[in-house]
Amino acid sequence: MQIETTINNKKVTLEAANDEFLADTLRNYGLLSIRQGCDTSCCGLCTVWIDGKPTLSCSTLAFRAQGRSITTIEGVQQEAKKFAEVLVAEGAEQCGFCSPGFIMTVLAMKNELNHPTEEEIVHYLTGNLCRCTGYMGQLRAVKKYLEVK
Amino acid sequence: MLKILDLVQPESIDEAYKVLTESHKSAVLGGCAFLRMGSKTINTAIDLSKLDLNYIREDNDYIEIGAMATFRDIETHPALKEHFNGVLPKSVNNIIGVQFRNVVTVGASVFSKYGFSDLITALLALDTEVELYKGGRMPLAQFMEESLQKDILTKVFIKKTGRIASYQSLRNSSSDFPILNAAVSKLDNNWLVVVGARPTRAVIATNASEKLSNGEDISNSAKAAAEELSFAGNLRGSAEYRKAMCEVLVKRAATEVMQCR
Ligand SMILES: Cc1cc2nc3c(=O)[nH]c(=O)nc-3n(C[C@H](O)[C@H](O)[C@H](O)COP(=O)(O)OP(=O)(O)OC[C@H]3O[C@@H](n4cnc5c(N)ncnc54)[C@H](O)[C@@H]3O)c2cc1C
Ligand code: FES
Ligand code: FES
Numbered sequence: 001m002q003i004e005t006t007i008n009n010k011k012v013t014l015e016a017a018n019d020e021f022l023a024d025t026l027r028n029y030g031l032l033s034i035r036q037g038c039d040t041s042c043c044g045l046c047t048v049w050i051d052g053k054p055t056l057s058c059s060t061l062a063f064r065a066q067g068r069s070i071t072t073i074e075g076v077q078q079e080a081k082k083f084a085e086v087l088v089a090e091g092a093e094q095c096g097f098c099s100p101g102f103i104m105t106v107l108a109m110k111n112e113l114n115h116p117t118e119e120e121i122v123h124y125l126t127g128n129l130c131r132c133t134g135y136m137g138q139l140r141a142v143k144k145y146l147e148v149k
Numbered sequence: 150m151l152k153i154l155d156l157v158q159p160e161s162i163d164e165a166y167k168v169l170t171e172s173h174k175s176a177v178l179g180g181c182a183f184l185r186m187g188s189k190t191i192n193t194a195i196d197l198s199k200l201d202l203n204y205i206r207e208d209n210d211y212i213e214i215g216a217m218a219t220f221r222d223i224e225t226h227p228a229l230k231e232h233f234n235g236v237l238p239k240s241v242n243n244i245i246g247v248q249f250r251n252v253v254t255v256g257a258s259v260f261s262k263y264g265f266s267d268l269i270t271a272l273l274a275l276d277t278e279v280e281l282y283k284g285g286r287m288p289l290a291q292f293m294e295e296s297l298q299k300d301i302l303t304k305v306f307i308k309k310t311g312r313i314a315s316y317q318s319l320r321n322s323s324s325d326f327p328i329l330n331a332a333v334s335k336l337d338n339n340w341l342v343v344v345g346a347r348p349t350r351a352v353i354a355t356n357a358s359e360k361l362s363n364g365e366d367i368s369n370s371a372k373a374a375a376e377e378l379s380f381a382g383n384l385r386g387s388a389e390y391r392k393a394m395c396e397v398l399v400k401r402a403a404t405e406v407m408q409c410r
Binding site: 001017018019021040041042044047050053054055056059060061063064105108109123124125126127128 | 150151152153154155156178180181182185186194196198221242243245246247248249251252323324
């Protein structure tokens with residue numbers, strides 16, 4: 001089936017099977033930042049925004065992108081770079097496999113929450129697993145980036 | 150792997166129900182997080198996106214939730230934060246993560262009567278009704294006792310009675326399935342005690358509810374809940390552990406309700 005959608009502010013037509021999930025469709029389209037860690041809705045690595053909301057692309061059927069606006073890290077490169085630099089400076093990126101999904105969730109949180117507390121930050125990010133860092137570096141980086149005391 | 154041979158997007162609920170009942174091996178699609186975990190072949194998948202069921206609204210008497218509203222909608226809706234001591238947002242806000250809760254839907258979760266459900270336990274402690282296309286509108290407690298029929302859950306209604314409620318769950322880690330969950334609510338002198346993830350479906354503990362309503366102390370009532378309900382074991386916990394924890398969770402929830410003004 002054909003899906004008319006907007007990806008990173010560009011109108012596109014995608015081709016996908018009825019039972020194809022968005023993560024596969026977007027990767028086939030060339031957006032290789034999208035990682036599939038668990039493919040069972042648990043790790044958050046495949047996070048993209050649908051109409052601005054962080055969403056698991058591994059668990060969203062591709063046809064549901066019809067008429068919606070999809071944002072991946074390729075579409076928010078400047079802001080992502082700004083945060084990624086803090087992440088690296090805090091030693092919070094090791095293999096980097098989880099980073100695109102994590103960064104998309106952090107940027108969504110920045111848009112959604114005003115002055116989040118540490119507790120709110122941790123809660124918002126629970127859906128993003130990382131096998132390497134132990135999370136403390138990530139938390140330091142997010143707090144620094146959002147200027148949370 | 151989930152297989153979908155044909156996909157329809159009905160313009161009306163009548164049409165959706167017609168496809169569901171007429172077509173062999175058809176299924177309604179919610180957020181699909183659960184469906185994708187299985188290896189079902191669906192001959193005709195019914196997508197409800199065109200039926201405007203993705204909403205939460207409030208009138209004088211009820212809060213109405215459309216079947217396609219997501220758990221994140223529940224978590225962030227101002228009316229649900231304000232009413233019932235915010236018990237519904239609290240019941241879902243530990244399920245996996247924000248990006249997961251932006252996917253999973255209320256209709257699928259309530260219709261499927263999952264034993265582990267956090268949302269059903271909290272809804273049962275409120276004055277909740279469900280509306281099914283064929284089965285009509287009925288109290289959630291009645292729906293929970295009926296056997297599963299082919300139908301479409303369209304709406305959930307929660308009466309704005311002023312019930313105060315508390316939700317408690319026990320998990321191995323914050324985003325894991327609950328080992329056990331409980332919700333307790335109070336409207337004047339009428340108390341309701343609900344326990345779920347036993348690991349079977351949530352039920353109302355009638356003895357415990359009656360004891361609290363009759364003014365008995367919280368400890369005895371919590372003990373009564375553990376005695377009257379059945380528990381089983383699975384990889385998350387044994388029946389004995391669940392029974393012991395039932396007393397603890399009911400006590401915690403009832404104490405929180407008691408402290409709310
Ligand atoms: C990895 C994982 C972890 C989870 N952890 C928890 C947890 O800790 N606590 C918890 O409470 N829940 C948990 N869940 C369940 C989750 O919250 C949802 O309840 C579940 O995914 C179903 O919602 P869905 O929208 O994904 O439904 P789908 O997968 O789309 O559908 C599920 C079933 O409902 C049917 N259906 C869909 N919509 C309707 C409708 N309107 N009327 C009738 N039938 C319908 C479908 O045909 C299907 O049979 C978890 C799920 C997953 C995948
Ligand atoms: S790949 Fe989507 S949640 Fe893990
Ligand atoms: S840095 Fe390796 S998984 Fe997160």
